[in-house]
């Protein structure tokens with residue numbers, strides 16, 4: 648064998664080691680999931696992820712190709728998360744609730760934790776129309792915007808394992824609720840009017856709130872919507888005074904309980 652052939656044989660051997668190591672790693676990831684589920688332990692463990700990151704950075708200190716190796720580890724971690732997500736959620740997670748209830752924030756957290764795709768409905772509609780939500784309301788009116796929401800939800804039926812962050816008005820139409828429930832579990836996030844106003848005090852992207860930033864208005868609109876929100880929800884999570892991680896953990900725990908009782912799909 649010439650030198651090149653020898654090197655290629657060495658490389659093939661390391662690839663085989665890598666392959667078997669990855670397969671073993673994925674089996675361990677599954678075992679950890681089963682253990683956590685069986686022993687009622689929180690699925691999200693941000694400290695553990697931080698420890699892994701530190702271990703990697705320390706281990707690669709001064710080593711060649713450190714950045715490339717880090718990129719491989721990022722991908723390994725992302726794929727472990729996907730394995731977990733597929734095991735936990737064989738449906739879409741649909742987040743509903745009033746403006747400022749935390750739908751976008753919690754979507755991003757869930758997506759980071761489980762490498763799930765996020766569909767931010769408002770953002771997609773705004774991108775497609777080439778305008779902000781406020782401009783769509785101004786130019787075409789609210790009905791037009793509501794129709795765009797319905798159409799987008801129908802389009803989302805072809806997805807699974809996705810977090811769908813709905814605009815606050817989406818569950819007000821019965822048709823929308825029927826569409827989101829076809830392959831999704833609906834999570835209602837709630838917050839007190841004071842919390843909503845605090846979270847949105849510097850925001851100017853919600854036309855319905857723009858000149859109405861007071862407790863009375865928010866409370867009244869919330870009351871008007873409450874019945875429809877609650878009827879649409881499979882689970883309801885209060886967000887006041889909780890950290891993002893606590894809210895995510897509660898979402899996951901309640902979805903698992905719900906799946907244990909009703910099955911993962913309705």
Ligand code: S3P
Pocket residue numbers: 744745746747750769780813814815816817852853854855
């Ligand atoms: C609306 C909520 C907004 C956006 C639009 C109307 C509503 O979404 O869709 O301003 O009717 O509650 P967020 O709930 O994401 O703010």
